[in-house]
Amino acid sequence: MATLSDIPGRVLLVGAGKMGGAMLEGWLDLGLDPARAAVIDPAPPAEVAALIEARGVALNPLNGGPPAVMLLAVKPQVAPDVLARVAGLADAGTLIVSVMAGRTLGFLQSYFPAGAAVVRSIPNTPAAIGRGVTVAVANGAVSPDQMNIADALLRATGGVEWVEDEALIDVATAVSGSGPAYVFLLAEALAAAGAQAGLPADMADRLARATVAGAGELMVRTGIDPAQLRRNVTSPNGTTAAALAVLMDEEKGFGPLLSEAVAAAARRSRELAG
Numbered sequence: 001m002a003t004l005s006d007i008p009g010r011v012l013l014v015g016a017g018k019m020g021g022a023m024l025e026g027w028l029d030l031g032l033d034p035a036r037a038a039v040i041d042p043a044p045p046a047e048v049a050a051l052i053e054a055r056g057v058a059l060n061p062l063n064g065g066p067p068a069v070m071l072l073a074v075k076p077q078v079a080p081d082v083l084a085r086v087a088g089l090a091d092a093g094t095l096i097v098s099v100m101a102g103r104t105l106g107f108l109q110s111y112f113p114a115g116a117a118v119v120r121s122i123p124n125t126p127a128a129i130g131r132g133v134t135v136a137v138a139n140g141a142v143s144p145d146q147m148n149i150a151d152a153l154l155r156a157t158g159g160v161e162w163v164e165d166e167a168l169i170d171v172a173t174a175v176s177g178s179g180p181a182y183v184f185l186l187a188e189a190l191a192a193a194g195a196q197a198g199l200p201a202d203m204a205d206r207l208a209r210a211t212v213a214g215a216g217e218l219m220v221r222t223g224i225d226p227a228q229l230r231r232n233v234t235s236p237n238g239t240t241a242a243a244l245a246v247l248m249d250e251e252k253g254f255g256p257l258l259s260e261a262v263a264a265a266a267r268r269s270r271e272l273a274g
């Protein structure tokens, strides 16, 4: 297994917004030499700009030679324009890693000479606290050493799962990539429902946040199956059972609603392919 110090050259991050910035922070925290990192971004957010400055990472360098890794973290919609500008910075030895939703290995490869090593991946925002999860696929040109390097870079923000079937990335995007938003919506909706049922709004908000965070942490720390944790809350004929009769309705409950939401997100990921 490679570490960040095994990377034989520079890591060039293209796009240092929420996701790219979280990745850069993770790499630097894990000991990537700031002199071996560089960022291309015309307008990084203030907190990322401060990190870049504080750690002495090169921002928008004019040269520096082909990087060992080019990590693409711009929005998928600007990818054609950005790739047309940055592809020439790579050489045959550069590993290309994308975290862009939707953009396929085929799309990415089309900007580089034949035989370019490309990884397509999808992280999620808990990356910002080292608790993300990333799903990744490599093309046939990625060497075992490059695979280890991609794994080390992606693992700096949490867990990594590799797949061989690229079609699974669209589904993973819909589950773990977008998934944190579903959980935050749950916290928002639970708070709103509590306020509607009579709690002071600020208290409903605190209770909903603590409940979502505590339930998630209980699942992580115990390793117990979520269905069992749910059963542990549910007394026969009690309050939870009354709520779950609504939420687990086979036609209108969480199950069918989430299936529809995940299918919509996966469809959108496929549309973003380009």
Ligand SMILES: NC(=O)C1=CN([C@@H]2O[C@H](COP(=O)(O)OP(=O)(O)OC[C@H]3O[C@@H](n4cnc5c(N)ncnc54)[C@H](O)[C@@H]3O)[C@@H](O)[C@H]2O)C=CC1
Pocket: 014, 015, 016, 017, 018, 019, 020, 040, 041, 042, 043, 044, 045, 073, 074, 075, 076, 078, 082, 099, 100, 101, 122, 123, 124, 125, 177, 178
């Ligand atoms: N935010 C999320 O939950 C996730 C995002 N992603 C992917 O990560 C990518 C970035 O998303 P976010 O970080 O959320 O967006 P963001 O908007 O926070 O960051 C994008 C960054 O790209 C920079 N940028 C714009 N034009 C550029 C150019 N020509 N050259 C270099 N940099 C340029 C912007 O200044 C900005 O800092 C997207 O492709 C998205 O699909 C993947 C998984 C989860």
Ligand SMILES: O=C(O)[C@@H]1CCC=N1
Pocket: 101, 173, 177, 178
């Ligand atoms: O909404 C999006 O398109 C990006 C990809 C996954 C999470 N955010």
